[in-house]
Amino acid sequence: MRLALAHARAETLQFARYPAYSLPTLAxxxxxxxxxxxxxxxxxxxxxxxxxxxxxxxxxxxxxxxxGIATARTTPWETYLRTLPAGAATRLAGRVLSALVFAAATVAVVVVVGTTVYGAGMAPWRFAALVFALLLGSAPFALLGIAFGYWLPPRAALPIANLIFLPLAIAGALWARPGDIPHGADLASQVLPTRSWIEVLDSIATGDSPLPLHHAAALIGWALAFGALAWWGYRRDEGERFR
Structure with missing residues (x-):
């Protein structure tokens, strides 16, 4: 655990000292x-x-x-880290903890805007449940990001991440009411992990509908699939560069 915390601290400081990443991420x-x-x-x-x-x-x-992973994995520093007695799980835990720091700060900014500008409000227990669902629901996407990092070359990672991020957010109805989406697009979006996530979050945030268990199960399935893809990518990268 100490090694994971040390790795998380180093990762967090590295990103915090890079305003071109930290400021756009927060804003x-x-x-x-x-x-x-x-x-x-x-x-x-x-x-x-x-x-x-x-x-x-x-x-x-x-x-x-x-x-971040796609850029870092070809650097001498990453090569050096792989010579240390810290396994992949320790380094991954450090990355997760570092990402949670930025995620908490970014979500906090959204909460401030949502409550002050748009008047959003909910009971403390509902807000706590929403935070819990946000954290658990982000697991498939964190694993997909890790898979990107180990499968994509550094120069391709940013454009491909953008190409996938936007369709997932837009088609998954993160920025729209489901009722405003055309019927065909609405049916197609049901298979997207982002649509399952927002359906779960919506039921918690508004209380207008019961928790959609089939969407919660779909998120678990996506997490298993993306987790397998991420692990396969890590082992593939390790086999190619550290034989």
Whole structure:
């Protein structure tokens, strides 16, 4: 655990000293919320808050995990880390803890905007349940980001992460009411992990519907699939560069 905490501290300081990463990461979801959030906020500010909190976590998992790992894994520092007596699980735990720091800060900015600008509010127990669902629901996307990091070359990681991030957010209804989506697109989006995530978050944030257990089960399935892909990518990278 001490090694994981030390690795997390080093990762966090590295990103914090890089304003080109840290400032856009913190500001992007809240700015996007201010730009496109007004139509969604009418009568449903809690759903707006849940959708953009999920966007904040999606940003961190894709770009800190995906792009960060893809960029770092070919550096001499990463090569050196693999010679130390710390296994992959320890380094991964450090990355997760570091990402949680940025995720908490980014979600906090979204919560401030959602409550002060759009008037979102919920009971403390409901807010705690929403935070819990945000953390658990982000697991498939964190694993997908890790898979990006180990499968994609550094120069391809950022454009491909952007190409996948936007369709997942838009088609998954993170930024729209499901009722506003055309019927065909609504049916197609049901198979996306982001749609399952927002359905779970929406039921908790608004209390308008029971927890959709089939969407919760779908998130577990996505987590297992992306976890297998991430582990396969890690072993493949290790076999190619450290034989």
């Amino acid at each position: 992007f979801p809240a700015i996007l919320m201010l730009i496109v959030g007004s139509p969604l906020s009418r009568g449903e500010p809690e759903r707006l808050l849940a959708g953009f909190a999920a966007t904040a976590l999606l940003t961190v998992t894709f770009f800190q995990f995906g792009v």
